[in-house]
Amino acid sequence: MRGVYAMARKVSVSVDHDICVGNAMCVTIATNAFQLNDDRQSTPANPDGDTEELIMEAAENCPVSAITITDAITGEQLFP
Numbered sequence: 001m002r003g004v005y006a007m008a009r010k011v012s013v014s015v016d017h018d019i020c021v022g023n024a025m026c027v028t029i030a031t032n033a034f035q036l037n038d039d040r041q042s043t044p045a046n047p048d049g050d051t052e053e054l055i056m057e058a059a060e061n062c063p064v065s066a067i068t069i070t071d072a073i074t075g076e077q078l079f080p
């Protein structure tokens with residue numbers, strides 16, 4: 001039997017720097033999970049700092065689909 005409280009799934013985030021155009025959309029949506037580096041490209045920061053929903057939204061709104069999200073435990077690809 002499962003517990004009453006649903007545990008938040010741990011996700012892991014990666015950004016493809018070959019295609020990130022640095023428009024900071026992901027940083028604007030998931031302010032803790034992403035940050036811009038010195039080259040103005042998005043880098044995963046603290047994936048635990050935002051909800052999975054928010055991180056998914058950030059990935060969905062990336063104009064060049066540079067963001068990949070996986071389940072940190074199982075490795076299952078969650079996005080795209």
Ligand code: SF4
Nearest residue numbers: 020021023024026062
């Ligand atoms: S939304 Fe996409 S293109 Fe824009 S900074 Fe984030 S990863 Fe890069």
